Amino acid sequence: MKTLLITLLQSPTSTPNPGDANTLDLSNPFELIVYIICPIAILIFYFLYRKQNRNNK
Numbered sequence: 571m572k573t574l575l576i577t578l579l580q581s582p583t584s585t586p587n588p589g590d591a592n593t594l595d596l597s598n599p600f601e602l603i604v605y606i607i608c609p610i611a612i613l614i615f616y617f618l619y620r621k622q623n624r625n626n627k
Contacts, residue, residue: 596602 594601594605596606
């Protein structure tokens with residue numbers, strides 16, 4: 571009982587719960603572009619840049 575009381579007193583109250591977290595809404599075009607299309611495009615351009623630099627050396 572004492573351990574349970576100490577645990578409850580130490581738990582933070584201002585942290586968000588996992589159930590409260592916002593999920594990615596893929597029907598929103600802005601979120602789709604920012605979180606999916608841009609990272610993929612950055613990776614593609616990075617690998618193309620690396621390949622081009624290797625061929626020039």
